[in-house]
Structure formats: C-alpha cells, structure tokens
Amino acid sequence: MLEERHSVSFSYVPSEISEISIPLPSNDISLEDALRYLDESTTFQFKNIDDRYISVSKKTEPKTEVCGIIIDGATGLP
8 A cells, every 4th residue: 555655644535536446557666656657547636735645636627718709690790
C-alpha cells in the first residue's frame, strides 16, 4: 500500500472511491510516479496538501461556453 510504503495519508470521500483497486506497475515506484500513474489511469485527481497528506477527489469536466446569436431562418431576425 502506498500509505505504508511512503508514510503518507490519503484524504477522500469513501463513497466516491469504494471498492476501487488499481495495481501499480511496480512495487518500488516512487510516490511521485505512483500519483502520476493514478492520475492518468483514473477519474481522480491527487493534490499534495503537505509532505504527509494527499487529497483525492473526482476530476471535474471542463466547462464549455458557447456564445452567439440565434437567427430566425425565415425572417433573418434574432
């Protein structure tokens, strides 16, 4: 487990992460590489709060804004 191997604690909402298990590519992977791997392989983001605590949360979808004017096809008026 990363927490034991690297002396860190993860903070997360249990219902968001329940029963998720992802094997790491190597047992001697660094904490930084493990977090990068998990970030790329899951729908979660990992934020270092300090040297010992890491926050885990769901990634948010980027919002798309659309701006324009709708024109009536028959009259050409907005």
